[in-house]
Amino acid sequence: MSSLLAVENLSVAYTGIYALRSVSLTVYDGEVVSVLGPNGAGKSTLLRTISGLVKPDAGASIGFRNRSLLGMAPYKIAQQGIAHVPEGRQVFPDLSVEENLEVAAARLESSKRKANINEVYELFGELATRTKQYAGSLSGGEQQMLAIGRALVSDCHLMMIDEPSMGLAPVIVMRIFKTLRDIVRSRGLTLLLVEQNARLSLQLSDRIYVLSQGAVTFEGTPEQVKEDEQMRDLYFAAKS
Amino acid sequence: MVELTRLVQNLVAGVSVGLVYGLMGLGVVFLWQSINRINFANISSAMLSVYLFFALHTFGGLPMGAAAVVAVLLVGVYGLGLRYFLYEPITKGGGARLEFVVATLMLTVFWLTAIISIFGGMPMRFPPLFGDATRLVRFFGIGVRAIYLYMIVAVVVLMIALRFLLRGTLIGKMLRATAQSRETAQLMGINVNVTTNIAFVMATTVVGIAGLLLGPIFHVNIQLGGGAIGIKGFAAAVMAGLTDPFGAILGGIVLGAMENFSTLFISSVYRDSISFAIIVIVLVARPKGIFNWSSKKE
Numbered sequence: 358m359s360s361l362l363a364v365e366n367l368s369v370a371y372t373g374i375y376a377l378r379s380v381s382l383t384v385y386d387g388e389v390v391s392v393l394g395p396n397g398a399g400k401s402t403l404l405r406t407i408s409g410l411v412k413p414d415a416g417a418s419i420g421f422r423n424r425s426l427l428g429m430a431p432y433k434i435a436q437q438g439i440a441h442v443p444e445g446r447q448v449f450p451d452l453s454v455e456e457n458l459e460v461a462a463a464r465l466e467s468s469k470r471k472a473n474i475n476e477v478y479e480l481f482g483e484l485a486t487r488t489k490q491y492a493g494s495l496s497g498g499e500q501q502m503l504a505i506g507r508a509l510v511s512d513c514h515l516m517m518i519d520e521p522s523m524g525l526a527p528v529i530v531m532r533i534f535k536t537l538r539d540i541v542r543s544r545g546l547t548l549l550l551v552e553q554n555a556r557l558s559l560q561l562s563d564r565i566y567v568l569s570q571g572a573v574t575f576e577g578t579p580e581q582v583k584e585d586e587q588m589r590d591l592y593f594a595a596k597s
Numbered sequence: 598m599v600e601l602t603r604l605v606q607n608l609v610a611g612v613s614v615g616l617v618y619g620l621m622g623l624g625v626v627f628l629w630q631s632i633n634r635i636n637f638a639n640i641s642s643a644m645l646s647v648y649l650f651f652a653l654h655t656f657g658g659l660p661m662g663a664a665a666v667v668a669v670l671l672v673g674v675y676g677l678g679l680r681y682f683l684y685e686p687i688t689k690g691g692g693a694r695l696e697f698v699v700a701t702l703m704l705t706v707f708w709l710t711a712i713i714s715i716f717g718g719m720p721m722r723f724p725p726l727f728g729d730a731t732r733l734v735r736f737f738g739i740g741v742r743a744i745y746l747y748m749i750v751a752v753v754v755l756m757i758a759l760r761f762l763l764r765g766t767l768i769g770k771m772l773r774a775t776a777q778s779r780e781t782a783q784l785m786g787i788n789v790n791v792t793t794n795i796a797f798v799m800a801t802t803v804v805g806i807a808g809l810l811l812g813p814i815f816h817v818n819i820q821l822g823g824g825a826i827g828i829k830g831f832a833a834a835v836m837a838g839l840t841d842p843f844g845a846i847l848g849g850i851v852l853g854a855m856e857n858f859s860t861l862f863i864s865s866v867y868r869d870s871i872s873f874a875i876i877v878i879v880l881v882a883r884p885k886g887i888f889n890w891s892s893k894k895e
Contacts, residue, residue, distance in 0.1 A: 410783070443781060
């Protein structure tokens with residue numbers, strides 16, 4: 358099986374402090390991969406570096422469908438089929454729901470764009486009733502749906518989501534994760550998920566990476582996570 | 598006692614000149630929204646378009662219409678120049694807002710001095726691009742100068758066109774997306790390089806058009822670029838709160854009407870002093886803009 362996304366030896370330093378230390382990570386086609394880790398472990402930096410927003414140190418390689426993404430402009434990386442749903446959702450607040458979706462699908466033909474937008478409306482009924490409403494006036498959960506919708510309308514191949522559960526009520530978080538699972542199943546979408554909520558991520562994922570202080574400290578399947586005593590203590594001790 | 602006719606005439610004159618100030622302000626807001634920078638160099642666009650038009654017609658022998666179009670196009674190119682020779686180098690070199698503001702201010706002064714060196718500092722007659730601008734057009738017995746009607750029509754048409762561009766077209770929506778978050782726009786696959794170029798060109802172009810509209814009233818005059826007139830366009834934008842391009846138009850109307858009435862009721866000698874005093878008072882009293890009534894958090 359060839360990899361869809363291959364990250365090797367990725368280091369990122371912000372003014373001398375390492376956010377990532379020679380991280381290697383592989384995502385295969387159709388997989389759901391979660392990156393777990395506490396705040397400040399470098400999870401967001403990992404996604405931002407793949408998107409081209411952050412420049413890695415020399416020696417790294419990032420390949421998507423066997424093509425190097427290094428030095429590519431962020432908008433070009435997005436056009437390769439990588440949709441990054443950023444931390445905090447980052448919907449365009451003064452654009453309407455519909456306009457948010459339109460600009461995310463701008464490079465598609467107009468008939469395809471409309472079809473994709475309608476699919477998102479079917480998936481998230483809340484958005485369908487608020488097409489003309491400014492995105493800034495939506496609730497946090499609706500904004501998260503819109504942020505995921507923006508990724509979906511772009512016809513992406515790999516969706517990278519940064520903390521979809523952040524600041525949302527548990528019932529909304531369940532809903533978002535259920536939708537993500539449905540999307541993955543029905544569309545064969547590949548998902549790279551960054552989360553602090555380990556329980557939900559484990560249920561959804563085929564494989565897990567754990568980042569700690571910028572380095573990969575664990576790599577394996579959800580079953581292996583549960584078997585690993587240290588991991589269990591770290592992520593599930595409080596709840597058992 | 599001032600008679601009603603004169604009041605209406607002054608209102609029309611004030612509002613139409615104000616609309617054009619607002620158009621200049623719109624250029625300021627456009628760049629503020631797109632790159633989060635105040636660009637004083639954009640003020641020169643009004644003066645540059647008027648002097649280019651004057652030179653192309655008078656010395657270059659171009660017909661007035663062609664000279665006006667070429668002048669406005671060149672001012673649009675000037676916008677690209679501002680991006681690649683000013684904004685990008687300063688940003689790449691680690692310069693922030695302050696450095697950019699000072700650099701654009703210096704560039705405005707450079708254009709002023711350059712224009713004075715080439716054309717002299719005295720105002721020159723503006724070629725009759727809009728025919729006899731002082732001709733009176735009668736409405737219900739009230740005579741209004743033709744140029745004011747041209748101004749109102751031109752600004753209203755431009756507003757409708759701009760609004761359609763920003764709200765009705767995909768490229769306009771991409772421009773607004775870039776203005777709201779450059780980073781997220783890139784993640785959505787929007788080529789922010791292109792949208793930024795469009796923003797710079799549009800910003801200088803509307804100010805260039807505003808210059809030509811003001812020509813018949815203020816003549817070929819260095820005041821259009823950084824003097825009292827150019828600064829007023831800027832003030833219109835700031836008074837409106839820099840958030841809504843169309844708010845700048847309202848700011849301009851308020852400003853234009855205010856200064857016309859100060860001429861009518863006090864004296865034209867104090868017109869500019871009174872205008873700028875009121876601008877300062879407004880800014881101190883409502884730093885976030887006179888039209889910012891919402892308590893919405895940023």
